[in-house]
Amino acid sequence: MRPGRAEPHGEGAAALAAAGAAHFLDALATVRGLIAAPDPPLSDAVVTLRPWQSEDIPALVDCIDGDEEMTRWLDMIPQPYRENEARLWVDQATSFWREGSAAPFAILAAGSGEVVGGVGFRWLGEEEAVGEVGYWLRARDRGRGLTTRSVELISRWAIEELGCERLQLRADEENVSSQRVAEKAGFMREGVLRSAHYNVRLDRRVDYVMYSLLPSELPGRVA
């Protein structure tokens, strides 16, 4: 089991018990562990990251509904974005943690405790230990380095606690602020994935800049 993986419980534990001792190892291999939320939460005293919860629904709507940048660059997030969309997201995010497929965090301003954005890790190929990070921040707090701090926190956690060996980050080639975040957080620009996605809102195929961060590149790590 990778670090950061909780012991199987609930359905997972029941599956193991039902399998019986003889098939214990086979069953263990097929049960995907949940991802344990960091305790204490990831924080650098300016931002704190914690899993989404239903109390965040009004803040999600306030941050996302009608935001022009998010509408343009994050075409997988519905618009308009109202209570129903926010509730579906919180449910989905909770399932991701439980299934162990992804770890979506709310970004909180550490001082006020207010939700100001979102940052998430997801496995692309867990067998290969390859994952990806994505993010957004509400308009009125942009340009203060909060996203960069959040990406630094989640990246170290994904590498050190989840055992991610290659952390990817993709940004539209025209999304300059997102590319700045990647560079400031220590990701290396690898190249451009041409015509990688059809952005339905922009009604065009877009090129993604591919970035990655490896364990040896984390600040303070000895290669």
Ligand SMILES: CC(C)(COP(=O)(O)OP(=O)(O)OC[C@H]1O[C@@H](n2cnc3c(N)ncnc32)[C@H](O)[C@@H]1OP(=O)(O)O)[C@@H](O)C(=O)NCCC(=O)NCCS
């Ligand atoms: C991308 C986004 C998350 C950045 O959040 P943020 O909190 O402002 O990020 P940071 O403050 O950590 O860094 C932003 C950097 O981009 C720079 N920047 C912003 N707009 C820019 C522009 N038009 N041209 C050049 N640089 C720009 C800022 O100056 C800053 O760099 P600096 O510290 O060197 O001055 C935010 O703009 C956002 O939510 N956008 C919509 C969603 C999105 O695009 N998500 C990413 C999808 S890949």
